[in-house]
Amino acid sequence: MKRSFLAGVALASVIGAAGAAQAAVIVAPVSVSVTSGGTVGSFWTVDNVIDQSGLTRTYIPGVTDFDAFVAEPNRHSGVLNTEWFSHRDSRSAQLTFDFGQEVTLYKLAIWDENNSSQQSMSISTPALGLIRSFAPRENSGSPYPGGEVFEFRPITTRYLTLDITGCGTKPQFNSVDYCGLGEIIFADGSGVAAVPEPATWALMIGGFGMAGAMLRRRQRLALA
Known part of the structure; x- marks a missing residue:
């Protein structure tokens, strides 16, 4: 649950930064x-x-x-x-x-x-x-x-x-x-954040998934 929450917070931060219009x-x-x-x-x-x-x-x-x-x-x-x-x-x-x-x-x-x-x-x-x-x-x-x-x-x-x-x-x-x-x-428009392209969103979401998988692997190794 904690890992999902942190990933969600991170993704929300990226979306907020991308969509922010100064x-x-x-x-x-x-x-x-x-x-x-x-x-x-x-x-x-x-x-x-x-x-x-x-x-x-x-x-x-x-x-x-x-x-x-x-x-x-x-x-x-x-x-x-x-x-x-x-x-x-x-x-x-x-x-x-x-x-x-x-x-x-x-x-x-x-x-x-x-x-x-x-x-x-x-x-x-x-x-x-x-x-x-x-x-x-x-x-x-x-x-x-x-x-x-x-x-x-x-x-x-x-x-x-x-x-x-x-x-x-x-x-x-x-x-x-x-x-x-x-x-x-x-x-x-110098202060306007560009909205990522769909391929960029996919890479970011994939990155969050990989980070979560690595965290779970480390926890399993620590418990072994």
Whole structure:
């Protein structure tokens, strides 16, 4: 019974450590560029998606807690000089974020533009390729509500690419033929424990079994 209890405590400790999610601060890119799709005009430059210009609340990079910030009633105005739009007749676009140095990220929040109706987005890095694809919620009206959070496995990179596709393809927005984005923020993932793969779990559980067997063998030898 004691051996089973100790093994259970050890396994619970490993599971707890693997699943623990520490508070994560907001990590801000130092710049962002349009690598495909262009910009429709001087009022809709891509810098607007990282400069907090449309948000009702602002954050301090490296200080403000990501989850607490997203949980606040934080709307986006959607007015001039607060969003980015691609060229007219662009059904897809690509943005590249430069963090200035290698950072570890594991989730992001998007304040999606309320008219361009992009159907899907994906993030990738030069070294790791595709990380995750997702479909953002289509906002209606302006201002539009708080950021929508998407989580992914922790990645370490300096550059992150956001691909946007299917812009202006929803029936209710047939007259809109461009991509757009209000704001995007990222969460520091350096303190997030990675969840072991199934094969790793099997090795750990097998290790506990072997440890128990060795303990029982030693006890039998001691009693002989």
